[in-house]
Amino acid sequence: MPIPADAARVDRSLLRDDVFNRLRDAIVDGTFSPGEQLKDGELADWLGVSRTPVREALLRLATSGLVVAVPGRSTTVSAIDAPAVRDARDVIAAMHALAVREMAGRLRTDELDRMRDANRRFAKALAAGDVGAALDADEELHRIPVEALGNHALETVLDHFGPLVRRAERQRFSRGGEESVAAHEQLIELLASRDAQQASAVAFDIWHSLPADGA
Structure with a gap:
């Protein structure tokens, strides 16, 4: 090796x-x-x-x-197994949607500001072609409502299935992924405005739209 x-x-x-x-x-x-x-x-x-x-x-x-x-x-x-990635992606999407629904209107101002800062760094990394930094900023952004919720069972599920899904995220961000910047901005504003239903739907779509086959 x-x-x-x-x-x-x-x-x-x-x-x-x-x-x-x-x-x-x-x-x-x-x-x-x-x-x-x-x-x-x-x-x-x-x-x-x-x-x-x-x-x-x-x-x-x-x-x-x-x-x-x-x-x-x-x-x-392991080789990339599209069905396994698809299953993990769907679970991840559901968990993030749950966390966002529970935390809409409940995040502190500094937590929302941290999400905005992470999204700025995410956009900058994409523009520079730094996929690793984009992945890290994206993960940081999405972990903020999860950690604020404090649901240990939910965090355990994300920690378990998250690594497999990062391969799909890397494929998305390698091709650009600029649409994710706008989706993040929408998510943050919905969280700030207490629109739990729509924020949850946006969070689910962000994750559920990941390609499962690396294409």
Whole structure:
């Protein structure tokens, strides 16, 4: 398995989530391609951590569908499975619609401002062709109402299915995705205006319109 030689090391004090996020992003952005074997020892050396958080991250990625693990044999990056992505996308859409419906009119001014700032950074990243930064800004924007709601069960579902859907998001943003900037603006204003039904519909459409097959 080829390991990038110029990657920055993860600080040993960082939590397991950081290792998970690094590996997730490396699969989503194509650093590790479908069918490629992932060895925990090589990954640990690459990230500068012990094998334990790497193994835990690979287990999480397996449950999310980004890798296929054969106990005692190997772990490989999964191929893009359109039906699996479609199922995950539909669940993600429903969860975000629920969070938005519950939080319409309840978000603080600073939370709405953070969403607007994330959308500005999202638009800037798209214009610059920085898909990774666009993905991060998009995720930050949508997490604000989710975290404000504080529904642990909903957050667990998003954390589980989210990594698989990021592949579909990357495909959208690689082609531009400028329509998402306007959709985000509409969503934020509906949240501010307390229009729960319409805000929920917009949130659902944002996610449900993602391509499931990478096309």
